[in-house]
Amino acid sequence: MVNFCDELIKVSTKPNNINFLFQTLAVSIIRKNSLWEVKTNDQRLLKSKNVILSSSLIAHPRCIDIMKINSIPLYDAFKNVKDDIVDSILRKTIKQEYLKRKNYIFHVSNLKIVNNFDQKYLHIQFSECLHDDFSFERIIFQMQRDGSMIIILHCSYISTFVDIQLEQIFQILRRIFFKEKKYLNLFDHAILLDTMDWRASQPINNLLSKELQWSSISNIGCSGDWFDFGDFSRVESAMNSSIRLAKILI
Ligand SMILES: Cc1cc2nc3c(=O)[nH]c(=O)nc-3n(C[C@H](O)[C@H](O)[C@H](O)COP(=O)(O)OP(=O)(O)OC[C@H]3O[C@@H](n4cnc5c(N)ncnc54)[C@H](O)[C@@H]3O)c2cc1C
Known part of the structure; x- marks a missing residue:
């Protein structure tokens, strides 16, 4: 995977602009003054115009157990925000079984x-x-x-x-x-x-429609194997969802 990611980064337009945080978990996200603020488990705060969830973890109840927190971070981030896309993402993802x-x-x-x-x-x-x-x-x-x-x-x-x-x-x-x-x-x-x-x-049911991949209201996107890409395997679906999302954002 490391070699695979290295090659992908080499073909990107600005490889030097890509930063990695290894062994770092995003534990909460909030939207403040039209910017996303992502808090990590080592107390770092990252600010960004857009945010992409590459896994369903912080939108799914399993994160409560895994991260030893009391509520779902994506749910908390949208408690007082009206965003139909994110509402649908949360409603469906919560029902997903693995x-x-x-x-x-x-x-x-x-x-x-x-x-x-x-x-x-x-x-x-x-x-x-x-x-x-x-x-x-x-x-x-x-x-x-x-x-x-x-x-x-x-x-x-x-x-x-x-x-x-x-x-x-x-x-x-x-x-x-x-x-x-x-x-x-x-x-x-x-x-x-x-x-x-x-x-x-691997998700086994309640896969999300690709129409839910990007919300221009909140500048939040999602990719991964939890999206429905027809008959493709989960790995292929994850890749296709990333490619589709990248095309939306270009
Ligand atoms: C043992 C095994 C065998 C498998 N075999 C097959 C197979 O043969 N064929 C097939 O199609 N599929 C298979 N799968 C499933 C396949 O691996 C997944 O479907 C695929 O990896 C999903 O890719 P993804 O990019 O959606 O998610 P992931 O590969 O899970 O990537 C999500 C990324 O987000 C990161 N992340 C998540 N939450 C946070 C957070 N809070 N903070 C920071 N980073 C975070 C993760 O660390 C990871 O880098 C297998 C899975 C396993 C475990």
Whole structure:
């Protein structure tokens, strides 16, 4: 993603005007004297003529839990302002539900076993019935520069996370790949490095109409996978929404 963003920035018209704030969370926004003021979690105050929300986070109730705040920042910003577009954004986004994902990240350091696997990158999508039975979505095998291997098992859930014991994960994987020695060998040598919980990895309903992407009353825009771009995947929808918004603003 870093390389991808670097390339995008290089082709922009004024790359030097782009500032990054890493590990910084916007926790509140207010509109004052026709300017947006964005407060960050490290108490910085950013002022801007326009503001773009690249994610639904500060418009969705999940932010209350994530940011440990009492109300939805976008709702607060528009408490005393009449803006039909933002009203619709809030009404619909609040109802949006998300697919949750849990990633199990394994490492195989035995170079001989990895070498025998003979594939540098392999992405396997599990069938619907395996997903229904075990929540397994896909598994990715990726050889590292040092010849070791990272295996990532993606599990996805509609409602709550289901914690699967490590032993059970390996049992299921061995059953799925029971005919394939090269996979079984990898599983025998895999150790868990970490797990990642994605509380809201993908919106699954109440996608927003693209007509809601920009409000010229308040100079606020939105882009991301929470917009409806037809049959495209979520990643493609997110990109299309950004391109569309950029064209509106040029
Ligand atoms: C494990 C996993 C696998 C996936 N696989 C697929 C797939 O195969 N195909 C597919 O189509 N989709 C997939 N998705 C979904 C896909 O990743 C998302 O739909 C896509 O990344 C959404 O892009 P986005 O730009 O809308 O949002 P994001 O990529 O979430 O970007 C939003 C940005 O806004 C920033 N941000 C949000 N709130 C704040 C705040 N308050 N302050 C500061 N910054 C903030 C975030 O840090 C982030 O940089 C997957 C998701 C996960 C987690």
